[in-house]
Amino acid sequence: MEHIARLLPKKLHKEDVLRQVRAATVIRVAKETAKEMFSDDESQIRVRSFRNGLLALACGSAVRALEVMRREKEFVRRVNARLALPEVARVRATA
Numbered sequence: 305m306e307h308i309a310r311l312l313p314k315k316l317h318k319e320d321v322l323r324q325v326r327a328a329t330v331i332r333v334a335k336e337t338a339k340e341m342f343s344d345d346e347s348q349i350r351v352r353s354f355r356n357g358l359l360a361l362a363c364g365s366a367v368r369a370l371e372v373m374r375r376e377k378e379f380v381r382r383v384n385a386r387l388a389l390p391e392v393a394r395v396r397a398t399a
Contacts, residue, residue, distance in 0.1 A: 326391065327353075327354045327355070329387065330354045330359065330383070330387065330391050330392060331351045331353075331354055331359075333383055333386045333387055334351050334354070334359055334361075334383050334392070335351050336386075337379060337382050337383050337386065338351070338361070338372075338379075340382075341375065341378070341379060341382070342368070342371070342372070347364070348363055348364030348365065348368045349361055349362075349363055349364070349368065349372065349397075350362045350363075354391075354392070357391070357392060357393035357394060358393065358394050358395075358396060359380075359383070359392050359394070359395050359396070360395075360396050360398075361395060361396070361397040361398070362397075362398060362399075363397050363398065363399050364399070365399055366399040368397075368399070369397040369398055369399045370397075372395065372397035373395070373397050376394075376395045376397075379395055380392050380393070380394070380395060
């Protein structure tokens with residue numbers, strides 16, 4: 305039988321787990337907010353990642369990416385309001 309230390313060579317740090325949970329929460333809220341704000345075709349906006357306050361979105365077209373960037377401040381405000389903490393500082397939308 306294998307010793308558990310061999311099966312789990314890296315320790316889970318509390319800070320790492322909390323950071324991942326916060327990122328997952330931000331991504332979920334960002335998806336919901338994008339669906340509300342851009343309801344005509346929310347499938348064109350996909351959340352790619354969240355790290356260090358930067359929320360990266362992939363858009364189905366350059367026009368949609370420009371629309372997201374034009375409404376960036378409103379989007380950030382809505383996401384942070386739903387989170388009750390200022391987690392998102394910027395949005396980067398690419399086509």
